[in-house]
Amino acid sequence: MTQPTTERTETVTVTEQRIDVSGLRKRFGATQALDGMSFTVSPGRVTGFVGPNGAGKSTTIRVILGLDAPDEGRALVGGLPYRRLRRPLRHVGALVDAAALQPSRTGRNHLLWLARSQRLPVRRVDEVIELVGLTGAARRRAGGFSLGMRQRLGIAAAMLGDPPVLILDEPFNGMDPEGIIWIRRFLRSLAGEGRAVLVSSHLMGELQGTADQVVVVGRGRVVADAPVDELVAAESGDRVQLRTAQPAEAAATLQRDGLAARVADRNTVTVTGADAQRIVAVLARSGVPFAEVTSQRATLEDVYLRLTAGESEYRAVLDQEQGR
Numbered sequence: 115m116t117q118p119t120t121e122r123t124e125t126v127t128v129t130e131q132r133i134d135v136s137g138l139r140k141r142f143g144a145t146q147a148l149d150g151m152s153f154t155v156s157p158g159r160v161t162g163f164v165g166p167n168g169a170g171k172s173t174t175i176r177v178i179l180g181l182d183a184p185d186e187g188r189a190l191v192g193g194l195p196y197r198r199l200r201r202p203l204r205h206v207g208a209l210v211d212a213a214a215l216q217p218s219r220t221g222r223n224h225l226l227w228l229a230r231s232q233r234l235p236v237r238r239v240d241e242v243i244e245l246v247g248l249t250g251a252a253r254r255r256a257g258g259f260s261l262g263m264r265q266r267l268g269i270a271a272a273m274l275g276d277p278p279v280l281i282l283d284e285p286f287n288g289m290d291p292e293g294i295i296w297i298r299r300f301l302r303s304l305a306g307e308g309r310a311v312l313v314s315s316h317l318m319g320e321l322q323g324t325a326d327q328v329v330v331v332g333r334g335r336v337v338a339d340a341p342v343d344e345l346v347a348a349e350s351g352d353r354v355q356l357r358t359a360q361p362a363e364a365a366a367t368l369q370r371d372g373l374a375a376r377v378a379d380r381n382t383v384t385v386t387g388a389d390a391q392r393i394v395a396v397l398a399r400s401g402v403p404f405a406e407v408t409s410q411r412a413t414l415e416d417v418y419l420r421l422t423a424g425e426s427e428y429r430a431v432l433d434q435e436q437g438r
């Protein structure tokens with residue numbers, strides 16, 4: 115029997131919604147915390163949100179969640195400012211301060227209280243407890259939870275309303291290695307379900323395996339906003355390292371073939387702008403011996419350090435100009 119063509123697939127579970135941050139400015143006394151912050155968090159993607167201390171990440175998240183009002187600009191979730199969402203937990207789940215708990219309450223009671231206050235079904239509480247792997251601990255007092263367990267409880271709270279948009283501020287904090295692996299998979303599965311996920315972090319390594327897109331911020335504005343793969347590929351710049359007992363001959367041979375090769379040390383040559391295959395072919399033809407040819411791939415950490423080092427220099431120059 116043929117299936118009716120109108121039958122809906124079961125994998126689509128959430129409506130697609132995005133976060134739009136545009137031209138946010140916010141001043142605290144003499145500090146310009148946000149200075150034209152603009153970016154989008156798209157559905158079906160994990161977007162990393164990174165930057166040095168004081169760059170404006172938390173302030174941006176607070177503005178998106180309606181906890182701070184911007185002086186200028188706007189932040190929309192699914193096209194609406196947070197304060198206009200009728201049942202906010204159904205639209206956006208957030209982990210902002212995992213320590214904010216009533217310590218005498220059990221983990222489960224904390225979630226029950228939240229669910230009731232937002233008129234969410236009570237059965238959802240046990241679902242999210244299982245989802246974050248807290249089944250064994252949920253009936254214990256939250257005051258005795260480790261930071262990693264509090265993070266899981268905070269993520270459970272964020273998931274209560276089954277929201278299409280998730281905002282997690284430093285979710286890797288306090289997680290043990292097993293917890294980090296769990297959260298990476300969890301974030302990927304949220305994006306796989308079509309949710310828009312914004313994750314702030316200082317751990318670039320974690321984001322490289324997890325985020326599709328990264329928004330790097332400094333001094334209250336966006337410094338870079340690009341797919342992780344693109345940033346890493348651009349940083350890597352087709353750099354290949356060659357191990358050889360005859361570096362001078364190898365470099366000269368490669369240069370004669372039009373390649374940008376230079377001797378790095380007594381048994382290493384670095385080549386840019388060519389792939390390993392071409393380098394091996396040139397050397398094999400000329401008969402110069404070599405031991406190893408390795409493509410050098412940059413990490414997201416390299417990208418981040420370069421981008422934010424620029425920010426620090428800018429800050430130093432600016433501070434000097436302003437006589438600080």
Ligand SMILES: Nc1ncnc2c1ncn2[C@@H]1O[C@H](COP(=O)(O)OP(=O)(O)OP(=O)(O)O)[C@@H](O)[C@H]1O
Pocket residue numbers: 142145146147165166167168169170171172173174
């Ligand atoms: N309530 C406040 N009152 C005064 N200054 C504030 C307030 N909140 C933030 N700031 C300042 O605004 C700037 C941006 O801070 P924010 O916490 O948003 O940065 P961040 O990128 O989240 O930093 P971190 O990585 O350290 O959490 C900082 O200089 C901070 O000191």
